[in-house]
Amino acid sequence: MNFKCITNLESYLASEHNVDRDLxxxxxxxxxxxxxxxxxxxxxxxxxxFNLNPVELAKKVTNYLVLDTDIEAVECVKAFVNMTLTAxxxxxxxxxxxxxxxxxxxxxxxxxxxxxxxxxxxNTNKPQHLGHIRNNVLGNALCSLFSRIxxxxxxxxxxxxxxxxxxxxxxxxxxxxxxxxxxxxxxxGDHFVGEFYIxxxxxxxxxxxxxxxxxxxxxxxxxxxLFLYTEIGRAxxxxxxxxxxxxxxxxxxxxxxxxWVLNGFDQTYQRMGITFDQIYYESxxxxxxxxxxxxxxxxxxxxxxEDGAVEIDLTDIGLDRKVVLRKDGTTVYITQxxxxxxxxxxxxxxxxxxxxxxxxxxxxxxxxxxxxxxMQLACSNELTHIPYGMVNLPGGRMKSxxxxxxxxxxxxxxxxxxxxxxxxxxxxxxxxENIDERAETIGMGAVKFMLLKVNAKTTMTFxxxxxxxxxxxxxxxxxxxxxxxxxxxxxxxxxHGDEANAAIDWKKLSSKEEKFVALQCARYGDILKKSAYxxxxxxxxxxxxxxxxxxxxxxxxxxxxxxxxxCLKITRLELCKRVQLILKDGLSVLGIETLKAx
RNA sequence: GCCCCGGUAGCUCAGUUGGAUAGAGCAACAGCCUUCUAAGCUGUGGGUCACAGGUUCGAAUCCUGUCCGGGGUACCA
Numbered sequence: 021m022n023f024k025c026i027t028n029l030e031s032y033l034a035s036e037h038n039v040d041r042d043l044x045x046x047x048x049x050x051x052x053x054x055x056x057x058x059x060x061x062x063x064x065x066x067x068x069x070f071n072l073n074p075v076e077l078a079k080k081v082t083n084y085l086v087l088d089t090d091i092e093a094v095e096c097v098k099a100f101v102n103m104t105l106t107a108x109x110x111x112x113x114x115x116x117x118x119x120x121x122x123x124x125x126x127x128x129x130x131x132x133x134x135x136x137x138x139x140x141x142x143n144t145n146k147p148q149h150l151g152h153i154r155n156n157v158l159g160n161a162l163c164s165l166f167s168r169i170x171x172x173x174x175x176x177x178x179x180x181x182x183x184x185x186x187x188x189x190x191x192x193x194x195x196x197x198x199x200x201x202x203x204x205x206x207x208x209g210d211h212f213v214g215e216f217y218i219x220x221x222x223x224x225x226x227x228x229x230x231x232x233x234x235x236x237x238x239x240x241x242x243x244x245x246l247f248l249y250t251e252i253g254r255a256x257x258x259x260x261x262x263x264x265x266x267x268x269x270x271x272x273x274x275x276x277x278x279x280w281v282l283n284g285f286d287q288t289y290q291r292m293g294i295t296f297d298q299i300y301y302e303s304x305x306x307x308x309x310x311x312x313x314x315x316x317x318x319x320x321x322x323x324x325x326e327d328g329a330v331e332i333d334l335t336d337i338g339l340d341r342k343v344v345l346r347k348d349g350t351t352v353y354i355t356q357x358x359x360x361x362x363x364x365x366x367x368x369x370x371x372x373x374x375x376x377x378x379x380x381x382x383x384x385x386x387x388x389x390x391x392x393x394x395m396q397l398a399c400s401n402e403l404t405h406i407p408y409g410m411v412n413l414p415g416g417r418m419k420s421x422x423x424x425x426x427x428x429x430x431x432x433x434x435x436x437x438x439x440x441x442x443x444x445x446x447x448x449x450x451x452x453e454n455i456d457e458r459a460e461t462i463g464m465g466a467v468k469f470m471l472l473k474v475n476a477k478t479t480m481t482f483x484x485x486x487x488x489x490x491x492x493x494x495x496x497x498x499x500x501x502x503x504x505x506x507x508x509x510x511x512x513x514x515x516h517g518d519e520a521n522a523a524i525d526w527k528k529l530s531s532k533e534e535k536f537v538a539l540q541c542a543r544y545g546d547i548l549k550k551s552a553y554x555x556x557x558x559x560x561x562x563x564x565x566x567x568x569x570x571x572x573x574x575x576x577x578x579x580x581x582x583x584x585x586x587c588l589k590i591t592r593l594e595l596c597k598r599v600q601l602i603l604k605d606g607l608s609v610l611g612i613e614t615l616k617a618x
Numbered sequence: 619g620c621c622c623c624g625g626u627a628g629c630u631c632a633g634u635u636g637g638a639u640a641g642a643g644c645a646a647c648a649g650c651c652u653u654c655u656a657a658g659c660u661g662u663g664g665g666u667c668a669c670a671g672g673u674u675c676g677a678a679u680c681c682u683g684u685c686c687g688g689g690g691u692a693c694c695a
Contacts (some may be wrong), residue, residue: 052638064637064676074637074675100638143695183695244694329693346693353695382622383690409623410688414630417688442657462657473643474631477623479688481630483644490657492643493631500657508654550634562632565642572658581654596654618657 021048021542022124023059023113025090025105032084037070044069047546050539051102055095058110058539063099074099110535111526114542115598122605124545126170134172136368137163139376140294143180144281145189146214148288149418150411150426150482151378154471157611158408159376160294161472161557164609169552174368177296178360181278182303185217187259190273191252192216192223202280208429210284213277218420223252264350288428292464293611298367300360306351309359312395313344313351321394334390342387357388358395365397372402374555379407379477406555409479411471426482435463438488439496443618458615462496465612469495472610473561493565495612498603501568501575505600506616508580512593516581522590529591533574537595540567544602548609557610564606571599 026048034041046066048059063078070077075098082096090109095102105113115121139159142148148156159175167173193216202212225243227250232238238246247253262270289295313330316322322330322344330345344355364373375385385405393400410417411426418425440459444451452458470487474480490496512520529535543563551559580596583589604614 047634049634055638060638062637097638180695185695325693327693331693340691343693348693350693352693378689379623380689381695384695407623412688439657446655446657478631479624483630486630486644489644492657494643494657496657497643500655504655504658511654558632559634562642569642573660575654576650576659579654618655 021114021546022120023048023090023105024109025085025088025103026059026061028088029061029081029084033066033070033081036080037072039069050543053536055097055102057093057095057102057104058535059103059105061101061103063101107527107530111529111538114538115595116526118598118601121541121544121598121602125168125548126545127549129170132170132172133371134174134369135166135372135374136174136176136364136370137166137374137376138176138178138364139163140289140296141178141180141377142285143185144210144213144278144285145185145217147208147210147284148428150428150431151418153292153428153431153467154408154411154480155376155378156289156292156294157468157471158476158557160292160611161468161609162374162376162406162552162555164611165548165552165557165560168605168609169548171552174297174370175295176298176300176364176368178300178302178305179282180302182263182274182306184256184260186274186278187256187263188220188224189213189217190270190277191256191259192220193277194273195223202284208284208287209280209282210288211427211429212284213281220252220256221421224250227252291429291432292468293613300363302356302360305360305363306356307359308363309355309357310345310351312358312362313355316395332391332394334387337390339387339390342391344391354384354388354391358391361388361392361397361403365399370402371399372404373399374404374406376406376408379409379479381405382407404555406476408476411480411482414481414483426484431467432463435467435487436460437463439463439466439490442490446618452617458618461613461615462490462499462618465495465499465607466490467495468610468612469498469561472557473565475558476556495607496618498564498568498607499612499614500618501571502600502603502607502614503616503618504575505571505596505603508593508596509600510616511581512589516586516589519586519590522586524591524594525587526591528588529595531574531578533570533577534592534595536570537567537574537599540570541598541602544606560606561610564603564610567599567602567606571596 026046030044030046031041033039034044046061048061051057051060061081063081064074066077067074072080078096078099078101081101082094085091085094085101085103090106091103092106093104137159140152140156142152163173163175193213196219197216202209205212228243228246231246231249238249248257259270263274313322317324317330322332325331325343325347328347329343331341331343333341335341342354343352344358345351361373377385382405389400389403392403412418413424413426415424436459439462440455443455443458443462466487473493529538547560547563551557578592580589580592583592607614
């Protein structure tokens with residue numbers, strides 16, 4: 021926000037108190053609605069700049085502001101100074117300049133950085149579910165957000181395409197797949213392969229039960245521990261060894277199945293509107309990780325344990341010892357992350373690297389970053405894990421065994437279907453031409469918005485019942501406001517187009533609803549920066565809701581097209597355009613599309 | 619055991635980094651479509667901010683302890 025009266029106040033207080041002008045920053049708040057004024061200066065907060073008690077300061081501020089010609093009224097309550105701006109200055113400093121509203125969200129060039137963001141990172145053994153959607157939507161929004169405020173962003177994906185979990189679906193396919201392809205059974209590749217992963221699990225469980233029946237002492241051991249006691253478990257392990265040795269038949273099956281899965285992922289990403297600047301494959305980078313670890317073993321950064329594993333001792337910085345190569349020489353999860361990070365740095369030369377990964381891996385990233393710092397990776401002080409919380413169902417965690425996993429593609433289909441039904445409900449007999457596009461845009465908007473309005477860090481509950489309603493704090497609520505504005509603009513063109521060149525006069529906007537909308541618009545730039553600073557699109561998402569609420573109140577009480585004179589009509593139209601501009605820009609940062617009609 | 623994160627209205631969540639009388643949506647109830655799209659608007663009810671101490675002009679927010687929930691603590695990912 022950029023109010024002349026506040027800037028003047030800053031200069032005045034700085035010179036009065038002999039404080040460096042540049043250090044003084046007064047961020048006004050929107051005055052609480054029930055106080056009936058426009059802006060509030062909270063003088064409790066100003067005491068950090070000036071050595072004066074808050075109430076005294078408030079009096080001083082009040083006495084100063086009362087003389088400012090931009091101010092219509094001032095009121096001092098305790099240490100809060102509330103003010104009403106003249107209509108002239110209010111609109112001049114908020115929405116008169118269209119460009120300023122958007123440009124306020126851009127940081128100065130010296131703060132702009134090259135940021136590398138890794139997100140999504142799926143396993144190629146099953147289709148993506150609601151948890152992955154949260155990651156994808158969040159990652160995509162953060163990339164747009166950083167880019168929007170002026171950073172140079174590269175988005176990368178890391179495909180987790182190797183390891184024993186991949187071999188599980190391969191084994192099951194070998195045994196039960198009958199050489200079929202996804203095309204043969206008309207299935208999406210990731211779903212096709214996922215069924216074999218489930219098939220493995222059920223077969224594994226069957227064998228477990230049978231060996232436990234034969235030997236009751238095994239009941240004390242966990243499923244994990246008994247993995248190699250089962251025939252199919254051993255087979256998966258053997259397949260992994262064959263894979264690592266580059267066995268031709270195994271590699272060819274692996275490539276075939278991964279191809280199916282990645283093809284399925286592509287469709288899902290496309291539907292979500294997600295693209296990456298580069299895709300890394302763990303099968304490529306794990307060897308680099310191993311190579312780096314062995315070099316650092318030479319350099320004595322890592323050491324050998326008694327039984328021949330390679331580890332690093334991080335107890336000096338309050339972490340544990342961490343094995344980075346197993347005693348059999350194979351790599352662990354963190355090994356490939358080391359390799360991938362060096363590769364990413366070499367490819368992109370970023371100032372900062374971010375990882376959007378679930379909060380259960382907070383410790384993993386602490387260890388990873390500690391290792392990379394010890395290895396003196398160039399930007400190792402600018403590595404950040406952005407953790408996000410799990411998505412639970414009302415009954416608890418999603419469990420594949422109990423069939424409660426919310427599949428991404430199915431969810432998208434269902435939401436689009438509901439959006440279609442709701443749309444058709446509204447338009448009676450005249451079915452819109454673009455009904456498919458509408459259903460998709462509204463359905464995806466609802467899913468994305470639902471996930472983004474909750475703080476990234478919060479473990480959230482996905483309520484299927486609530487998600488199917490497009491009312492209240494939802495994506496479609498915001499999209500609807502956009503469509504309403506589009507409709508007004510259309511009607512204006514058709515009915516009053518000849519008035520388009522009439523003069524705008526902001527001070528004609530005299531209702532409180534109009535003022536609130538303008539004040540809300542003025543916050544947009546700060547909101548973008550704050551949201552990026554917090555690494556959390558939720559802040560922006562909730563702002564868009566607030567703006568939309570204010571717009572809807574305006575819409576209800578102040579007709580644009582039936583305004584009592586042309587000047588008022590044109591000016592209100594301009595106000596609508598500002599709102600539309602912000603809604604479009606803000607939603608697009610969140611990866612949500614808009615519609616001209618709903 | 620140890621470490622991290624959380625506990626705010628019946629439910630799902632905000633709470634601008636310590637500031638005004640703790641807010642929204644849903645659900646419940648009551649209103650508003652001859653006026654720009656009712657996916658909307660207006661109103662009512664609903665709170666010991668888990669609990670107990672402490673810090674200060676002031677605490678949902680910071681500190682300590684207790685209880686409850688989640689996650690981590692792998693030569694899994």
